[in-house]
Amino acid sequence: MANHKSAEKRIRQTIKRTDRNRWYRTRIKNVSKAVLEAVTSGEEDKALEAFKVANRDLHRFVSKGILKKNTAARKVSRLYSKVKNLQEQKQA
Numbered sequence: 001m002a003n004h005k006s007a008e009k010r011i012r013q014t015i016k017r018t019d020r021n022r023w024y025r026t027r028i029k030n031v032s033k034a035v036l037e038a039v040t041s042g043e044e045d046k047a048l049e050a051f052k053v054a055n056r057d058l059h060r061f062v063s064k065g066i067l068k069k070n071t072a073a074r075k076v077s078r079l080y081s082k083v084k085n086l087q088e089q090k091q092a
Helices: 005-041 044-064 069-091
Strands: none
Touching: 005 044, 005 069, 044 069
16 A cells, blocks of 8 residues: 555556546447448448547547547548458449
């Protein structure tokens, strides 16, 4: 256990930061999963809506400093390619 006032504060801050980071990690996984589930079920409209949410959230996390710019771009690109493939399959 912490013996100094500053160490006690650091413990409190660490707990807050851990909870906040956990929420962001979970949100990133959930928005990505929503797009992938819509793509695998073949629902084009649902996939596009889920992609819009994922794109917005991932780029918002970049502006907040949660993700790096290229990481978000890579995730969005991979999701979009899956949505685009679904659209092409529906048209063919």
